[in-house]
Amino acid sequence: MDAIEVGILGATGVVGQQFVSRLARHPWFRVTWLAASERSQGKLYREVAPWRLAAPMPGTSAERTVEACVPGKGPKVVFSGLDASVAGDIEGAFAAAGHIVISNARNFRMDPLVPLLIPEINADHLKLLGEQRSSKGWTGAIVTNPNCSTIVLAMSLAPLRTFNIRAVVVSTMQAVSGAGYPGVPSLDILGNVVPFIGGEEEKMQSETLKILGTDGGRAPYQAVVSAHCNRVAVVDGHTMTVSVDFHSRPSIEDVAEAIRTFAGRPQELWLPSAPQPPIVLTTEPNRPQPRLDVDLGGGMAISVGRLRSCPVMHAKFVALGHNTIRGAAGAAILNAELMHAEALL
Numbered sequence: 001m002d003a004i005e006v007g008i009l010g011a012t013g014v015v016g017q018q019f020v021s022r023l024a025r026h027p028w029f030r031v032t033w034l035a036a037s038e039r040s041q042g043k044l045y046r047e048v049a050p051w052r053l054a055a056p057m058p059g060t061s062a063e064r065t066v067e068a069c070v071p072g073k074g075p076k077v078v079f080s081g082l083d084a085s086v087a088g089d090i091e092g093a094f095a096a097a098g099h100i101v102i103s104n105a106r107n108f109r110m111d112p113l114v115p116l117l118i119p120e121i122n123a124d125h126l127k128l129l130g131e132q133r134s135s136k137g138w139t140g141a142i143v144t145n146p147n148c149s150t151i152v153l154a155m156s157l158a159p160l161r162t163f164n165i166r167a168v169v170v171s172t173m174q175a176v177s178g179a180g181y182p183g184v185p186s187l188d189i190l191g192n193v194v195p196f197i198g199g200e201e202e203k204m205q206s207e208t209l210k211i212l213g214t215d216g217g218r219a220p221y222q223a224v225v226s227a228h229c230n231r232v233a234v235v236d237g238h239t240m241t242v243s244v245d246f247h248s249r250p251s252i253e254d255v256a257e258a259i260r261t262f263a264g265r266p267q268e269l270w271l272p273s274a275p276q277p278p279i280v281l282t283t284e285p286n287r288p289q290p291r292l293d294v295d296l297g298g299g300m301a302i303s304v305g306r307l308r309s310c311p312v313m314h315a316k317f318v319a320l321g322h323n324t325i326r327g328a329a330g331a332a333i334l335n336a337e338l339m340h341a342e343a344l345l
């Protein structure tokens with residue numbers, strides 16, 4: 001199979017670098033175009049991308065000249081790691097010009113005609129694309145992935161829909177890498193917990209219900225979610241404690257079995273980035289932990305552990321996922337893999 005040429009909008013940023021690194025060894029996609037702001041335009045990628053990843057900068061991208069984000073230039077398929085302050089206008093202009101934009105930014109996530117995609121959960125939400133094109137007059141399309149903490153919560157809840165979730169209370173312990181670079185000042189976070197992440201609780205509460213919903217997310221899942229979001233001194237990995245109340249009364253063994261056997265389209269199709277299994281159910285009393293478990297499934301698996309009865313709700317557990325892989329670039333690449341497998345690229 002010939003590789004599919006892809007471009008990256010916001011290629012110089014933290015998420016853009018993750019795209020460059022992960023796509024350098026992708027079996028289906030080949031990066032042929034890098035774009036960022038006027039500040040970087042016309043310069044070599046290695047000169048303007050302050051490399052923050054442990055893996056070396058791929059040589060093919062290092063010597064590429066960064067271009068401006070001009071719609072109509074670059075390949076049909078573009079990944080976006082653009083800053084949210086500019087992503088709305090630029091991504092919309094690219095979709096109007098015929099590009100398929102696979103975005104990480106928050107701007108279009110809650111648009112009723114834009115899929116907020118987690119391929120294991122709501123692959124059917126891609127059916128929105130036909131209506132998206134006709135209603136918005138775009139010849140291209142936009143598909144988004146969720147916020148980095150939402151994706152962990154939604155994955156852990158997806159197997160439990162069979163028990164009719166009524167209410168969820170989630171408290172997060174979120175890594176500093178989720179705030180980008182340089183992110184939270186060291187004097188704010190070392191030896192400390194910051195009990196506020198702007199906009200994060202609202203995103204977890206609304207995005208989760210769209211993802212688990214029907215009709216492309218336009219009929220949100222009928223449950224109530226309450227989120228407490230905290231920043232902690234962890235480098236990578238968002239950990240969260242989750243309590244869930246159900247309309248039905250499953251046993252804890254039934255809940256465990258639902259989590260253990262959960263899989264979706266990426267696993268059926270053996271997509272290149274699909275973790276097998278997508279959720280690892282840990283049985284040790286003190287797992288999952290970010291330092292030990294964040295890289296499961298190449299950073300694409302969610303771990304769930306400490307599953308037990310809750311005297312207030314029904315069941316409670318701990319969930320963990322890699323915020324910059326499963327919560328950002330890795331999620332977008334899995335979205336693109338699903339779209340390619342479904343002949344939507």
Ligand code: NAP
Pocket residue numbers: 009010011012013014015016035036037038039040041048069081082083084086087104105106147148177178179180181323324327328
């Ligand atoms: P970042 O490091 O600040 O990178 C922002 C990128 O946007 C850079 O490539 C920058 O290019 C480009 N940009 C800024 N203004 C521009 C303009 N006017 N025109 C064209 N390009 C422009 O941000 P990030 O942390 O990678 O986050 C990117 C997006 O992903 C955000 O929407 C964020 O909310 C989302 N996200 C981030 C994470 C994370 O872990 N960091 C996780 C999930 C989602 P220059 O270098 O040329 O300025």
